[in-house]
Every structure is written in structure tokens, then in C-alpha cells.
Amino acid sequence: MKVAVVGSGAWGTALAIRLCKNGHDVTMWTFEKELIPQMEQERHNIRLPGAVLPEGLKVSGDYACVSGCKLVVVAAPSFPIRSVSRGIAPFLDEDAVLVSVTKGIENGTLLRMSQVVAEETGRKVVVLTGPSHAEEVALDVPTGCLSACEDRELAEFVQDAFMSETFRIYTSPDAVGAELGAALKNVIALCAGVTDGLGCGDNTKAMLMTRGLTEMARLGISMGAQKDTFAGLAGVGDLIVTCTSMHSRNRRAGILIGQGKSVKEAMDEVGAVVEGYYAAASAYALCKKQGVEMPIVTAAYQCLYEGLSAKDAVHALLGREKKPEQEDAGWL
């Protein structure tokens, strides 16, 4: 099948390699045209060191490369997702299936990534997400992801395209939960990094992850997501991988902030896209809009955008009024 992967960052590259290995005819669109000669000749992309680009993988700097493709995977970061989707729209085939693998919530509109892609292209969009470091997928490390779409046929089409012996894809009708899990866990991972940087322990991180998951599900349910999705690959699965690994840019940025670097210094030092930074602003706006309590997201927002120190944020969270763990604790 003819496939285009739109975006040549670490994740687009890893997925393009996977799709090539699955026997598809793949072209990867790149924003960084200056990297094309190196990718074509040395079969290497600086965005994903250590991975070899298969001989069959083509690279293009032209949006028209999506024409004739039956599957188009949008793999740009969240901030240019709208311009990239607008760019490919005129070249899409009538029956092309679109997939969004970007993790974020658009600043301002507060739309999920698949909604932005759908708005710009006029198509239904499948969400592919889960606990998946590009570095590991490129090396065929066994990995599980979720193909989510309310249209079962489309979710299964994407499952078939990506599934391999080492890349196991499950399906779900809950694109809302899958996408909110993907975006919000980056905010919690940034906070987990902050606690690591401050020198807190494993107990702190376990509390943060667990209470973070509660917040994620609370917001998700208020927006129509299924609670169970947050107990799956797109929720707790992705939260675990992001909060505990040094592959995670969000966690690494948080560690630097916890160690006393400014937000800008931390972003510059990580060097790649830190989606949790953008997602924190959207998540904070969304929890206000939905009237949902999200203390960790609020603390993250105040740290990243309002100058609250990491130490003060932790004290503020620990000093909140006492309460039962579950909102429906069951007591009369």
C-alpha cells in the first residue's frame, strides 16, 4: 500500500521505518529539506540517532507526496499541526485514511489533534497512540499501541497497516480518551521530572502519577471519554513509560526545572519538542472550561507560565485540604 508519513521527527521516522518493514511503499515528508540529502544518501536522520532508514523509504519536502496514498500518517508536533494539515489537504486522495500520532491539545481552540486534522482536511481521522518511545520502536523493541476511532473499520484498517510481530496494535472506539490521555500524560511527566529534579523519591513519583491519572480521567470523562481508556495503553500505559524513562523529553525538561533551570533554559537544553509545555496551557484552560478540578495541571501551569517555583508548587499540592481518595468513596 502507498503510504505517506507527514513529519520526520523521531516519531515520524520510527513509524516510517515500521511501515516500510511491513512491506508498504512509504514516503516521509520533511519540514527540514536541508536534511534530505543526508537521509537519502547516508540512510540516517539526526532526529533519530541509531536508526537506519530502509533503502525503500523515500523522503520528500513537497506536500504533494501524499497524493495517491491510501494511508497518510500526520506526525508533526502539535504547534504546526494545523498548517501541515492545511498543506496536505489539496493533495489527498478521496479514499485516503488519515491517522494522527501527535500528542497535544491545540492552544487557543482547545481542540484535540485529530479534530484539527479533520477540520483542515474534511476527513475522519484515526488516533494512534500509546507507550511508545521512537528510539525503541525503531529497534523493534516489543511495543503496544492503540488505534482509536469511532469508526471500527477505520480503526482496524490502521491496526492492520502497523501491526507486526513486535508492534502490537489494539483498537478502541474511544478517540477522545485516547487523545486526552496522550496529551495530558506529558504534563504529568513534566511534573514527575520536576519532583526528580528536586530530589524527591519514588514514593513522590508514584503519588504524582496516580493522582495525575485521576485528574486525566476526570477531565476526560467530563468531555465524553470512557473511564476504562485511562486504565489502558493510552492512559496509565503511556503515563508509566513517560514518567519513568530518560527517553522522555517532558520528564527531562521537568528534571532541569526541578534542578533550578528556568523554563526557557530547560526547553533549550532538551532541544526537541516538549509537548507537555504546550499541553499544560491547553489542559489548564480546558479544566477551567469544563469546571473540573485538576490541582497538578494547575500547579504545572503556574510553574511553567506564571513563575511559581517548583518547590512552592510541591508545597501547595501537599498542603491541600484533606479528602478521601475516591470521589465516590462509598460512605453514607
Ligand SMILES: NC(=O)c1ccc[n+]([C@@H]2O[C@H](COP(=O)([O-])OP(=O)(O)OC[C@H]3O[C@@H](n4cnc5c(N)ncnc54)[C@H](O)[C@@H]3O)[C@@H](O)[C@H]2O)c1
Ligand atoms: N518521540 C517519540 O518517541 C514520540 C512517541 C509518540 C508520539 N510522539 C509525538 O509525535 C509528535 C512529534 O514528535 P517527535 O518526537 O517526532 O518530534 P521531534 O522533536 O523529534 O521533531 C520535531 C519535528 O518537527 C519539525 N518541525 C519543526 N517546525 C515545524 C513546522 N513549523 N512545521 C512542520 N514541522 C516542523 C522538525 O523538522 C522535526 O522534524 C509529538 O506530538 C510527540 O508527542 C513522539
